[in-house]
Amino acid sequence: MSPYIEVEGLKVSYDGEHLALDGVDMDVTENELVAVLGPSGCGKSTMLQVLSGLLRPIAGTARIDGKDMTRSSSDRPRVGYVFQDHRLLPWRTVAGNLELVLEAAGIPKAEWDVRIDRYLDILQIGQFRDAWPMRLSGGQRQRVSIARALAIDPAVVLMDEPFSTLDEVTARTMRQQLVELWQESSRTIVFVTHSIREAIFLADRVVILTKGPARLLEDVEVPIGRPRRYEDADITELESQIVDRVMGVWGYEEPAAA
Amino acid sequence: MNAASTPAAGFDIDVGPVRKALAFLAAIVLGVIAWQIATWISDGWIPGIGEIIDATRDSLLAADTWEQIWITSKRILIAFVVSTAIGVAIGFASGLNRKAEAFFRPLIVIALATPDPLYVIIAILVLGTEESSGVIALTLALIPFVVTIVHGSVKARESQLDEMSAVYRLSRRRYLGQVLARQVTPALFAAARTSFAFAWKIVVLVEAISQPRGIGSEIYEQFRLLNAAEMIALALIFIVLMRLVDAIVFGGLERRLLAWAR
Numbered sequence: 001m002s003p004y005i006e007v008e009g010l011k012v013s014y015d016g017e018h019l020a021l022d023g024v025d026m027d028v029t030e031n032e033l034v035a036v037l038g039p040s041g042c043g044k045s046t047m048l049q050v051l052s053g054l055l056r057p058i059a060g061t062a063r064i065d066g067k068d069m070t071r072s073s074s075d076r077p078r079v080g081y082v083f084q085d086h087r088l089l090p091w092r093t094v095a096g097n098l099e100l101v102l103e104a105a106g107i108p109k110a111e112w113d114v115r116i117d118r119y120l121d122i123l124q125i126g127q128f129r130d131a132w133p134m135r136l137s138g139g140q141r142q143r144v145s146i147a148r149a150l151a152i153d154p155a156v157v158l159m160d161e162p163f164s165t166l167d168e169v170t171a172r173t174m175r176q177q178l179v180e181l182w183q184e185s186s187r188t189i190v191f192v193t194h195s196i197r198e199a200i201f202l203a204d205r206v207v208i209l210t211k212g213p214a215r216l217l218e219d220v221e222v223p224i225g226r227p228r229r230y231e232d233a234d235i236t237e238l239e240s241q242i243v244d245r246v247m248g249v250w251g252y253e254e255p256a257a258a
Numbered sequence: 259m260n261a262a263s264t265p266a267a268g269f270d271i272d273v274g275p276v277r278k279a280l281a282f283l284a285a286i287v288l289g290v291i292a293w294q295i296a297t298w299i300s301d302g303w304i305p306g307i308g309e310i311i312d313a314t315r316d317s318l319l320a321a322d323t324w325e326q327i328w329i330t331s332k333r334i335l336i337a338f339v340v341s342t343a344i345g346v347a348i349g350f351a352s353g354l355n356r357k358a359e360a361f362f363r364p365l366i367v368i369a370l371a372t373p374d375p376l377y378v379i380i381a382i383l384v385l386g387t388e389e390s391s392g393v394i395a396l397t398l399a400l401i402p403f404v405v406t407i408v409h410g411s412v413k414a415r416e417s418q419l420d421e422m423s424a425v426y427r428l429s430r431r432r433y434l435g436q437v438l439a440r441q442v443t444p445a446l447f448a449a450a451r452t453s454f455a456f457a458w459k460i461v462v463l464v465e466a467i468s469q470p471r472g473i474g475s476e477i478y479e480q481f482r483l484l485n486a487a488e489m490i491a492l493a494l495i496f497i498v499l500m501r502l503v504d505a506i507v508f509g510g511l512e513r514r515l516l517a518w519a520r
Contacts, residue, residue, distance in 0.1 A: 054424055090519070
């Protein structure tokens with residue numbers, strides 16, 4: 001069976017001279033939750049941008065469900081994207097933000113209300129349906145952002161360090177709920193993070209990248225049963241193993257002589 | 259003294275309606291005193307407050323004043339609407355598209371530096387002293403202000419919201435209306451208000467130079483007849499009217515469209 005998401009030899013350059021991605025490979029099967037792990041600035045977000053059709057690579061392929069995401073065509077699958085910051089329109093209410101993407105996704109208007117209520121309820125923010133986003137807390141805004149990504153029935157949900165700006169307790173709650181949501185709704189999720197523990201806690205497989213320009217370093221299965229706790233000894237042990245393996249590769253270079 | 263609590267820190271300290279009214283009153287009284295002093299020093303060339311009040315009352319009671327105001331207001335309205343529409347369109351185009359920017363930028367820079375009377379003179383040379391020449395001169399003089407404000411604001415838009423719009427494949431119409439226009443709404447208000455404020459300042463000049471009727475030509479006429487009090491009275495009436503329009507129309511709209519920011 002061919003993988004649902006197929007990334008092969010992906011090379012990206014913003015300026016035509018320096019590479020941001022140097023030939024990344026990654027496969028994801030349908031309904032899998034995969035974490036992409038790499039140090040800050042290695043190009044993890046760049047890969048998501050290619051997968052969502054925002055950015056054209058200079059070489060390589062990125063397919064979702066067999067469709068080339070690097071070409072603009074109308075039959076590209078829909079992608080839900082949760083950014084590091086919420087990226088909601090502050091002048092539209094919570095429901096108004098969801099309506100905008102539902103319309104763009106071609107979902108019939110008759111279904112909007114039901115969908116909006118459903119996803120806001122799943123994310124436990126139903127009471128904020130008619131609130132202005134800027135009146136909500138950071139965690140609540142990010143919940144709206146996740147509801148927005150799910151509401152359009154995307155083929156894939158791409159998440160770019162969505163919890164990194166939240167406080168620790170909120171982040172833990174949201175990680176837990178993301179796993180539950182994924183188990184209930186069986187979606188294909190690619191979750192980008194620089195936190196080794198977060199990657200292990202969430203995913204069944206962790207795709208580890210080198211530091212930038214990124215290449216695939218390792219593809220690690222997470223053999224830890226669910227439900228998991230963030231403090232589980234198994235997680236700590238796997239974390240320290242991965243730390244040992246990436247330290248040399250991610251470690252900082254000697255500063256160049258001036 | 260009342261015991262209202264005051265914010266410990268912050269840039270925007272709300273002083274309350276009573277203090278605001280007192281401050282306003284103090285400014286008016288000071289202005290009146292300064293004016294009266296100027297009257298005494300100028301040996302009567304500058305009319306006193308009493309004379310101005312009389313002239314204002316007479317002007318307000320004269321049917322002709324209102325006709326002149328109507329003529330001038332019509333010119334302002336047409337020039338304001340057309341220049342704002344064209345200015346916003348050029349501002350958006352040049353803010354979104356580098357080629358459009360390269361094309362319009364030098365034109366706008368030149369237009370901004372062009373003295374207003376020049377527009378009037380050129381319009382008269384091309385069209386004669388028709389009614390339209392004044393309005394066209396006014397429109398041309400206003401467009402650069404609108405373009406400059408809108409262009410800057412569109413350029414400074416949040417690229418992150420552009421990305422969001424692209425990922426979720428918002429239609430061009432929705433992007434322009436819901437993402438871009440709403441983002442630059444404060445700038446659009448600034449542009450509209452600037453355009454309006456300059457419109458009535460420049461219209462007086464345009465009318466004084468080119469038109470037989472209107473508040474501007476009336477002010478100029480009174481100036482030629484050395485009727486300083488009448489001249490000031492007309493200007494005063496028009497200033498109050500324009501401020502009222504600004505506060506009611508723009509203020510009301512702004513409160514509604516920017517409700518989310520409060």
